[in-house]
Each structure stands twice: as structure tokens, then as C-alpha cells.
Amino acid sequence: MGSNYTRSSRISRPLRTKIFDRDGRVCVYCGSCEDLSVDHILPKSLGGGDEEENLVTSCGRCNSMKGAKSAATIIELWAQRRLGENTRG
Numbered sequence: 001m002g003s004n005y006t007r008s009s010r011i012s013r014p015l016r017t018k019i020f021d022r023d024g025r026v027c028v029y030c031g032s033c034e035d036l037s038v039d040h041i042l043p044k045s046l047g048g049g050d051e052e053e054n055l056v057t058s059c060g061r062c063n064s065m066k067g068a069k070s071a072a073t074i075i076e077l078w079a080q081r082r083l084g085e086n087t088r089g
């Protein structure tokens, strides 16, 4: 039981399309439009569900970078990086 589905496709396709459309088909973390997937804001391991409110569009890079970090941490990180770019030079 449970061995018949892949780990990466737990989100149904219609729901995924809905999340992509809502987020403008760009990564919410860095704005990239490449290698997009749907990411859980609160990981399922921490009690997060498959509700729209807990799902965001994320590119492969941010998804893999996230790892053990929370989405909030990543958003903060990217925000800081953007601020740094703007104020520097």
C-alpha cells in the first residue's frame, strides 16, 4: 500500500494549475518561471495540508534550496538579497 504513487505528484493536476495561475506562473520566492512546481508552505511533516492557502509556486532551484528551511525563511532570504542588490551601487 502506498507504493503505487510517486512522491512528487501528490498535488492533483487541476489544483497545481490553479496555484500556478494564482501566482502568475512564476516562483513566489525568486520570480523565476523555469522548472516550476507546487511547494508546501508548511511542510506536511509539520502538519501542513494540501489546501490552496498552504501551497505556492516554486521553481526547482528554490524548492531544492529550501530543504529543511521553512518557506518564510526563504522568502525573507530572497527579500534581503533583493534589497541588497537595490541598495548596492
Ligand SMILES: [Zn+2]
Residues within 6 Å of the ligand: 027, 028, 029, 030, 031, 032, 058, 059, 060, 061, 062, 063
Ligand atoms: Zn525560485
